[in-house]
Every structure is written in structure tokens, then in C-alpha cells.
Amino acid sequence: MSVESLSALDRSTLRERSLEALRAAILSGRYRPGDHLGEVELAGSLGVSRGTVREALRHLQQEGLVTAGTRGMLRVNSLTPAEVHELFRVRAALEALAVREVVASPRREAAAAALRAAVEQLTDEAEPAARMEADLAFHLQLCRLSGNSMLVEAWQRLEGRMRVAILDGADRQAPMMARERHVPIVEAIERGDAEAAVRVVDAHMSDAAEHFAAPSRPA
Amino acid sequence: MSVESLSALDRSTLRERSLEALRAAILSGRYRPGDHLGEVELAGSLGVSRGTVREALRHLQQEGLVTAGTRGMLRVNSLTPAEVHELFRVRAALEALAVREVVASPRREAAAAALRAAVEQLTDEAEPAARMEADLAFHLQLCRLSGNSMLVEAWQRLEGRMRVAILDGADRQAPMMARERHVPIVEAIERGDAEAAVRVVDAHMSDAAEHFAAPSRPA
DNA sequence: CCGCTGTCGACTGTCGCCAGTCCACACCAG
DNA sequence: CTGGTGTGGACTGGCGACAGTCGACAGCGG
CATH class of the missing domain: 1.10.10.10 (Winged helix-like DNA-binding domain superfamily/Winged helix DNA-binding domain)
Structure with a gap:
């Protein structure tokens, strides 16, 4: 026991x-x-x-x-498909704020570099749990680089719930964690194109919600 | 004691x-x-x-x-001026999501009516604490009407901190709680103009951050 | 007078215990 | 056989006490 x-x-x-x-x-x-x-x-x-x-x-x-x-x-606790969608919409809103602040930050160059490094940690071969960790680490890094501590805290409060949602739908998580999904975000930030970055994040979150909302464990 | x-x-x-x-x-x-x-x-x-x-x-x-x-x-705990700004930016992001979801909701009409009612509770005469309550109640109502439970929870987690920030700058809170500040939000929602509503909310939050970030109690 | 040290006090970390309450199940009357 | 009842078990709510630890302060040696 x-x-x-x-x-x-x-x-x-x-x-x-x-x-x-x-x-x-x-x-x-x-x-x-x-x-x-x-x-x-x-x-x-x-x-x-x-x-x-x-x-x-x-x-x-x-x-x-x-x-x-x-x-x-x-x-x-478990999340209903509706709650998963809600969760990812809130997350999208927070991360959209994050990218806007990162782009507007004077330290944008350094931030982009840090994100480049985080993106490299997204290996395509590791096991699901490790992939999730790398993915969450990238997004947390994104929030951190905004320099907005309240944003980081708010995001972290969602983290636990996100983990359960992701693990519940782990069978289909692979495509969401791919490096190609995250590179466009970094590139848009590097270009200083906040709105493009926001659109990419929104689409990414929307796709993710769709993937992880499927009830894989009817329990 | x-x-x-x-x-x-x-x-x-x-x-x-x-x-x-x-x-x-x-x-x-x-x-x-x-x-x-x-x-x-x-x-x-x-x-x-x-x-x-x-x-x-x-x-x-x-x-x-x-x-x-x-x-x-x-x-x-107390909040530094920088944290107050961060706090209100996060809040703005969440409430922007709220208005978007309310506008997109099929129950938009009913939601607008409920917000009209909440706005009426914003009296211009009550004491500071009561005014703050009415203000927070309006904004919470806004989040609730989005139907997004995760959003409501995220917002409520900020609520405690908002209260301390607001009370710290209570001496100058009056203009922020005024009914005129909130009516435009409701009107934009009634028109179904999400982007206008978001702009109003953003401006409202930005002003609020400016007001409440002033260190009134150097302790 | 200054610095070191030992002791005292206060506060949190953690534990084991008792009380109240609700649920399930067996039991009994009809 | 069925429905009401009572009794036992299990679980959480709440409490008091002990132990470890850190800071402050007085006292002593230089």
C-alpha cells in the first residue's frame, strides 16, 4: 500500500x-x-x-x-472535455499576454535566445512524460521571460490541471509536443511580431484542447 | 488581542x-x-x-x-507598484477573454441584462469598502457569465491580491469604481462588439493599475 | 570597549488522540 | 419478502502536547 x-x-x-x-x-x-x-x-x-x-x-x-x-x-479530480477546453482557453489568454510582454520587453533578444534553447529540449523521441515536461517547461519559460510574476503564478496554478488533462489523453499527445509547433512562436517573437505570435499560440492551444478533450478513460 | x-x-x-x-x-x-x-x-x-x-x-x-x-x-503580504501593474495586466487578459466568450455566447442577451443589473449596484455614494465590493462583484459576474469555470477560478485566485492592492490605494479609488467606467463595457457587449469591449476593459484596467500602484502607505 | 559564546525564549513542524457524523449492513417486525 | 431500525465501522473535524530550530540577549574574555 x-x-x-x-x-x-x-x-x-x-x-x-x-x-x-x-x-x-x-x-x-x-x-x-x-x-x-x-x-x-x-x-x-x-x-x-x-x-x-x-x-x-x-x-x-x-x-x-x-x-x-x-x-x-x-x-x-478529473476534467470533463468542456473543462479541458476552458482550461486551454484560459491558458491561451495568459500565454498571449506573455508573448506580448516578451515582444515589448527591452530584453526581447535575450528572451528569444532563451526560448530557442528551450525549444531544443523538445525531443521527438523521449517518452510521453518527458515530452510533456519539456513542453510545459517551454511554456513556463515563456511566461517567466515576460517578467510578470503575477502571470507566472497564474499560469502555474493551471499547471496541475493541465498535467492531468494531458496525461489523460497521453495516447495522442505526441503531435502537440512537437518542436515544429513551437518554433513559429519563437520566430514570431524574434521578428517582433506580437500579433503573429499570439495567433500561433492561440492556434496551438486550440489544437491542444481538441486533442486532450477526448475522453480516453471513461473510468 | x-x-x-x-x-x-x-x-x-x-x-x-x-x-x-x-x-x-x-x-x-x-x-x-x-x-x-x-x-x-x-x-x-x-x-x-x-x-x-x-x-x-x-x-x-x-x-x-x-x-x-x-x-x-x-x-x-503587500504588493509593490510593479506587482500591481502586473496584477492588473493579468486581470485584463482574463477579463478580455471573458468578454469575448460572453459576446460569442448564445446567451449574450441574458448576460448583458445581468451585467446591466450588476452595474446598477455601483452606487456613487457608499463607503470605499462597499464600492470595492460592488466593483469586484461586477467583474466577477462578467467572468461567471462567460460560462468558463476555469476562467472564474483563475480570476478568483487574483481576487485576494486585488483587494489588498485596492485597499492600499483606497484614498484614490473613487473614480475607478464609478458606474460610467463600466457602462461602456456592457454597451459594447450588447452591441456584440467584442473588440470594443476588450479595448474598454484594457483601458479600464490600465487606469486602475496606474491609480492603485501609487504607494500610499510607505509603512 | 568589542567580539565570542552559551543560554533562554519563541515559534513552527509534527504527532497521537478524542469527538462527531454519516454510511452500510445486518436484523427484526409485519 | 419487504421496510424500518439499530448498531458497528470508518472517516473527517478539531485539539493539545512534544520536539527541533533559530534569533536575541546577557555574560565573559580579550
């Missing part, structure tokens, strides 16, 4: 490690959408007390990976 | 009541930015245990009203 033993080697708090372990367990599919996450069971699995698990669960709840059911019980 | 006694009359949990009380205490200025929020002190003030206060504080931390300082201690 053990999720994964918490190595007590690093200096972070138990709460942080538990949070990380829980998030990884959910994202890895160890717990499926709808599964009940009992505090006592998790406390036993993680080797920590209930209170510690509680805080981690509350955090995941705010992240949207976990939702409250009957009697305050928490279950692994 | 008592923040405010929690009436044990309603049916909500202690955690929720504590959270509400704490948020109100911070937003009301009972605690100033930078103030240390001790778990034991708050527990005593609220008449609940430390664990309960802890969870409420963690929630406020994610809301951005509270930030972690040395040794995990939590302090009331």
Missing part, C-alpha cells in the same frame, strides 16, 4: 515531501480519478501523521488535482 | 470561519503588511487550535494575502 517511501535525506519539510509524493502519485496514475484519498491510509503509506497529510491534501485541492466529495472526503 | 469572536451559530466548519475571519482582519487593516502572524496568538484570538489556524493561514498564503518569511513564519 506504500505510495513511496519518503527519503528523509533532504532538508525540506515533511509536508513538502508529502505534497510532492502525493502529487507524483496522482499524476503517475497511481490513483485514478474518482479514487478516494483517505487521510489515514495516506498517512500510513507516507509514514507521516494525518495532520501532515491533511495540509498536503488541502494544497492539492487548491491546485485542482483533488476535489471535495461527500462529507469532506477528497477524491482525485 | 481578540480579532473577533467566531460565532458558533452557523453550520460551516471552524476552519472556514477562521479563514474568513483572518481574511477580513487582514483586509480591514487590522494587520498591516509585514506584520507577523503567529499561529499561537491567532489561535488564542480566534478561540481555535493552532492546527486550525495553520490551515487557514496556508490557504491565505496560496491566495497571496500572506507570504512566508524567515523560518516559515508568515507575514501579511
Whole structure:
């Protein structure tokens, strides 16, 4: 029943490690959408007390990976196709702001270079999880380069939900993560053509929503 | 030292009541930015245990009203002028998406009517706090009418920070909350002119950022 | 007078426990 | 056989206490 033993080697708090372990367990599919996450069971699995698990669960709840059911019980959350579409539209709005700010920034040259580097990490051969990481890293980098901390935070709050949506439709994720999909964004930024970049991002997000909204696990 | 006694009359949990009380205490200025929020002190003030206060504080931390300082201690957060600008730019992006979706919605007529009603709540005479509430209610309503739940959630995550920013510059908030500032948005939506509505929202947010970014409380 | 050190205090991290509540299931009366 | 009932189990809500850690301050040596 053990999720994964918490190595007590690093200096972070138990709460942080538990949070990380829980998030990884959910994202890895160890717990499926709808599964009940009992505090006592998790406390036993993680080797920590209930209170510690509680805080981690509350955090995941705010992240949207976990939702409250009957009697305050928490279950692994899943997204409806409609929610996936909504999610990607919000993401598109945020990233559109990001590209506009990057283009308008005096550090546009350096930003474009950094994005070039991030795009190179999008390998076409790695396993799905690694591809997703590289893809998310690119988009997060894009937000970071805008220099807008509030934007970064808002984007990161969507990240958990995006991961579940992407992993749910992992069978068809390959084309979305391709390097060719991201290069045009960087090129438009390099040209200083914000509107073109926004259009590319919008189209990219729209396609992605279409791909990942398909209910692959009827559960 | 008592923040405010929690009436044990309603049916909500202690955690929720504590959270509400704490948020109100911070937003009301009972605690100033930078103030240390001790778990034991708050527990005593609220008449609940430390664990309960802890969870409420963690929630406020994610809301951005509270930030972690040395040794995990939590302090009331404040926003730099730059952050206020960033905040309103993100908000503008989200509300622009909202108006686009409202205009594109088949329920546009009904939505416009609901916004008309919300605009009427923007009285020019009430006290600052009430004006802010009406203003935020209008904008939240706008997001809700988009029917995009992810958008609503993203917006609400900014709400706490917006409140602190607005209250910090409450001395000059009056013009921003005026009804005339919001009527054009509704009118553009009624006309079905999404781009015009977006421009109005953008301008509104830009002005607001300018107003509320002024450091009024040098602390 | 200045710097180092040891001790004290305060605060958070974490834990185990008790209480309240809801659900499921067995049981019994009709 | 069916419906109401009661009882047991499981789960979360909430609490008090212990332990670890860091900062402040007084005291001592140079």
C-alpha cells in the first residue's frame, strides 16, 4: 500500500515531501480519478501523521488535482472535455499576454535566445512524460521571460490541471509536443511580431484542447 | 488581542470561519503588511487550535494575502507598484477573454441584462469598502457569465491580491469604481462588439493599475 | 570597549488522540 | 419478502502536547 517511501535525506519539510509524493502519485496514475484519498491510509503509506497529510491534501485541492466529495472526503479530480477546453482557453489568454510582454520587453533578444534553447529540449523521441515536461517547461519559460510574476503564478496554478488533462489523453499527445509547433512562436517573437505570435499560440492551444478533450478513460 | 469572536451559530466548519475571519482582519487593516502572524496568538484570538489556524493561514498564503518569511513564519503580504501593474495586466487578459466568450455566447442577451443589473449596484455614494465590493462583484459576474469555470477560478485566485492592492490605494479609488467606467463595457457587449469591449476593459484596467500602484502607505 | 559564546525564549513542524457524523449492513417486525 | 431500525465501522473535524530550530540577549574574555 506504500505510495513511496519518503527519503528523509533532504532538508525540506515533511509536508513538502508529502505534497510532492502525493502529487507524483496522482499524476503517475497511481490513483485514478474518482479514487478516494483517505487521510489515514495516506498517512500510513507516507509514514507521516494525518495532520501532515491533511495540509498536503488541502494544497492539492487548491491546485485542482483533488476535489471535495461527500462529507469532506477528497477524491482525485478529473476534467470533463468542456473543462479541458476552458482550461486551454484560459491558458491561451495568459500565454498571449506573455508573448506580448516578451515582444515589448527591452530584453526581447535575450528572451528569444532563451526560448530557442528551450525549444531544443523538445525531443521527438523521449517518452510521453518527458515530452510533456519539456513542453510545459517551454511554456513556463515563456511566461517567466515576460517578467510578470503575477502571470507566472497564474499560469502555474493551471499547471496541475493541465498535467492531468494531458496525461489523460497521453495516447495522442505526441503531435502537440512537437518542436515544429513551437518554433513559429519563437520566430514570431524574434521578428517582433506580437500579433503573429499570439495567433500561433492561440492556434496551438486550440489544437491542444481538441486533442486532450477526448475522453480516453471513461473510468 | 481578540480579532473577533467566531460565532458558533452557523453550520460551516471552524476552519472556514477562521479563514474568513483572518481574511477580513487582514483586509480591514487590522494587520498591516509585514506584520507577523503567529499561529499561537491567532489561535488564542480566534478561540481555535493552532492546527486550525495553520490551515487557514496556508490557504491565505496560496491566495497571496500572506507570504512566508524567515523560518516559515508568515507575514501579511503587500504588493509593490510593479506587482500591481502586473496584477492588473493579468486581470485584463482574463477579463478580455471573458468578454469575448460572453459576446460569442448564445446567451449574450441574458448576460448583458445581468451585467446591466450588476452595474446598477455601483452606487456613487457608499463607503470605499462597499464600492470595492460592488466593483469586484461586477467583474466577477462578467467572468461567471462567460460560462468558463476555469476562467472564474483563475480570476478568483487574483481576487485576494486585488483587494489588498485596492485597499492600499483606497484614498484614490473613487473614480475607478464609478458606474460610467463600466457602462461602456456592457454597451459594447450588447452591441456584440467584442473588440470594443476588450479595448474598454484594457483601458479600464490600465487606469486602475496606474491609480492603485501609487504607494500610499510607505509603512 | 568589542567580539565570542552559551543560554533562554519563541515559534513552527509534527504527532497521537478524542469527538462527531454519516454510511452500510445486518436484523427484526409485519 | 419487504421496510424500518439499530448498531458497528470508518472517516473527517478539531485539539493539545512534544520536539527541533533559530534569533536575541546577557555574560565573559580579550
